[in-house]
Amino acid sequence: xxxxWRRRSAHETTIEKLPIEIVNRxxxxxxxxxxLTNNLRLFWQGALLSYIAxxxxxxPIQYAASKILMPLAQMFFFVYLGTYATSADNRSFYIxxxxxxxxxxxxxxxxxxxxxxxxxxGTLGYIFGTPANRLVVFMGRAFMNIMDGVLGVVIAFxxxxxxxxxxxxxxxxxxxxxxILITTISTCGLGLLMGCLALITVNVMFVNNFVYFxxxxxxxxxxxxxxxxxWIRAVSYALPLTRGIMAARSLVNxxxxxxxxxxxxxxxxxxMAYFVLxxxxxxxxxxxAKRRGTLEVF
Amino acid sequence: xxxxxxAKYWRTVLIVxxxxxxxxxxxxxxxxxxLFQPIIIALLGLWMLKDKGADAAVFVVVGSGLTGLWSSxxxxxxxxxxxxxxxxxxxxxxxxxTPFDVIVFGKNLGNVxxxxxxxVVGYFVASLIFGYQLEIxxxxxxxxxxxxxxxAFISFGLVIAPVFVMNPNVRAWQNxxxxxxxxxxGFLFPVLLLPKWTNPVSWLLPPYWAAVALHxxxxxxxxxxxxxxxxxxxxxxxxxxxxxxxxxxxxxxHKAREDATLGME
Numbered sequence: 169x170x171x172x173w174r175r176r177s178a179h180e181t182t183i184e185k186l187p188i189e190i191v192n193r194x195x196x197x198x199x200x201x202x203x204l205t206n207n208l209r210l211f212w213q214g215a216l217l218s219y220i221a222x223x224x225x226x227x228p229i230q231y232a233a234s235k236i237l238m239p240l241a242q243m244f245f246f247v248y249l250g251t252y253a254t255s256a257d258n259r260s261f262y263i264x265x266x267x268x269x270x271x272x273x274x275x276x277x278x279x280x281x282x283x284x285x286x287x288x289x290g291t292l293g294y295i296f297g298t299p300a301n302r303l304v305v306f307m308g309r310a311f312m313n314i315m316d317g318v319l320g321v322v323i324a325f326x327x328x329x330x331x332x333x334x335x336x337x338x339x340x341x342x343x344x345x346x347x348i349l350i351t352t353i354s355t356c357g358l359g360l361l362m363g364c365l366a367l368i369t370v371n372v373m374f375v376n377n378f379v380y381f382x383x384x385x386x387x388x389x390x391x392x393x394x395x396x397x398x399w400i401r402a403v404s405y406a407l408p409l410t411r412g413i414m415a416a417r418s419l420v421n422x423x424x425x426x427x428x429x430x431x432x433x434x435x436x437x438x439x440m441a442y443f444v445l446x447x448x449x450x451x452x453x454x455x456x457a458k459r460r461g462t463l464e465v466f
Numbered sequence: 467x468x469x470x471x472x473a474k475y476w477r478t479v480l481i482v483x484x485x486x487x488x489x490x491x492x493x494x495x496x497x498x499x500x501l502f503q504p505i506i507i508a509l510l511g512l513w514m515l516k517d518k519g520a521d522a523a524v525f526v527v528v529g530s531g532l533t534g535l536w537s538s539x540x541x542x543x544x545x546x547x548x549x550x551x552x553x554x555x556x557x558x559x560x561x562x563x564t565p566f567d568v569i570v571f572g573k574n575l576g577n578v579x580x581x582x583x584x585x586v587v588g589y590f591v592a593s594l595i596f597g598y599q600l601e602i603x604x605x606x607x608x609x610x611x612x613x614x615x616x617x618a619f620i621s622f623g624l625v626i627a628p629v630f631v632m633n634p635n636v637r638a639w640q641n642x643x644x645x646x647x648x649x650x651x652g653f654l655f656p657v658l659l660l661p662k663w664t665n666p667v668s669w670l671l672p673p674y675w676a677a678v679a680l681h682x683x684x685x686x687x688x689x690x691x692x693x694x695x696x697x698x699x700x701x702x703x704x705x706x707x708x709x710x711x712x713x714x715x716x717x718x719x720h721k722a723r724e725d726a727t728l729g730m731e
Binding site: 229230232233234237238241244248249250251252253254281371372374375377378381382384385390391395396422 | 497499503511585635639642644646649
């Protein structure tokens with residue numbers, strides 16, 4: 169006869185000796201920790217895999233063309249147009265505006281394709297079928313696009329300095345980095361909302377392109393907000409990018425971080441509002457799609 | 467492709483163009499490219515250049531229309547063969563007695579015509595929203611320039627489409643090719659603003675000569691010689707493009723039949 173003696177672990181021994189309330193509290197904490205770990209894993213895996221999946225059709229050369237050269241060419245176009253319209257002295261106005269506008273490439277297109285792509289590729293049903301925390305799934309999709317967007321804006325500023333003579337010598341670079349990060353986050357908030365709309369519309373690229381190009385007008389990247397009609401200004405302030413661009417211009421013109429802080433808080437608040445709206449819509453579309461059986465109906 | 471086959475199949479060209487327009491009017495991406503994007507660019511341009519007066523407004527309307535023409539050529543005409551491949555209609559189109567390049571010519575004609583709508587809409591945007599009294603200074607010369615532009619763009623599209631089909635690596639640059647041409651061809655600002663070394667690149671692009679002719683005749687700012695030269699260049703480029711396109715189509719179809727990859731990407 170073989171007997172397998174198992175030595176009691178210290179944990180088991182301790183639990184037996186503890187009163188039941190403490191045991192319950194402890195197991196609750198363990199469960200919470202497990203949930204947190206699972207959610208963190210889900211967040212990271214979701215972020216990484218959705219980003220890799222986004223590029224299943226995109227080779228490095230396409231990435232360079234779409235994410236580096238296209239934004240650069242667009243920036244050049246509007247800088248030349250702006251300096252032709254006004255004067256070469258206003259160059260920095262257009263460089264800063266259009267460099268930050270690059271955040272919308274990842275924010276709008278990247279986010280929409282990360283979320284809407286599930287529907288196109290037939291994986292939406294599986295996502296809705298899992299018990300995974302929807303908020304974590306949602307945020308995971310945004311994370312890599314935020315990082316990618318920040319990189320895009322940094323590259324745009326680099327081109328602005330090297331090729332177009334943007335002077336950042338007296339600019340607080342750390343503060344500028346903070347503006348770039350916050351503006352990209354808020355733009356991704358709008359992208360999440362667009363992504364949710366992509367779940368219910370066939371013409372995803374129409375919506376994407378439309379919003380992206382409208383931002384060129386409404387964000388003040390190319391037209392001073394003061395010269396726009398009041399109703400457009402009202403819309404502008406309800407959109408991401410607007411305050412971020414204003415903050416960056418003020419910073420480059422010599423303002424301190426404390427002076428532009430209200431603009432940054434405003435930008436962050438706008439972005440968060442879009443994130444929340446996007447998340448709520450995601451939940452609503454999930455319920456409606458499940459009830460009507462229209463999960464992947466185009 | 468040669469002029470003789472165009473003369474022989476002109477009816478097919480027109481029917482293909484008509485069907486192409488009808489089909490594409492249902493596609494949101496195409497509607498955005500040929501209509502909304504040029505209008506947004508026109509709005510931006512009109513706002514940015516509003517201190518420069520009515521002449522600048524005409525310049526913007528024509529220029530934004532040209533942006534629509536180029537984007538349409540790049541994304542829609544450039545993908546016209548691949549579109550048939552994706553929808554599974556490429557094999558029957560190659561098999562019919564009508565030469566395949568004639569069919570693509572008809573598709574490009576449809577694309578260019580529908581892109582011109584953006585110029586008309588831009589005109590109304592400038593008139594209604596900004597209150598400009600827009601006047602084309604040399605109407606006859608302008609419409610003749612428009613005709614040369616249509617021919618030049620169709621011919622250029624006939625070169626781009628097979629190049630994109632045969633070289634996926636070139637097609638990868640599609641997104642990056644849109645704005646550089648807006649810049650190099652002087653659609654919304656003069657190329658004089660650009661560094662001098664870019665000028666020879668501009669001269670090699672048919673849309674540049676289209677911009678010279680259309681801007682010159684609409685604002686009346688160009689001498690007759692300059693317009694005639696631009697027409698000549700567009701004609702020359704069209705003939706060269708048609709010649710290159712005929713070789714490219716032959717090569718593409720030969721390769722596709724030899725490798726049995728007609729429907730494969």
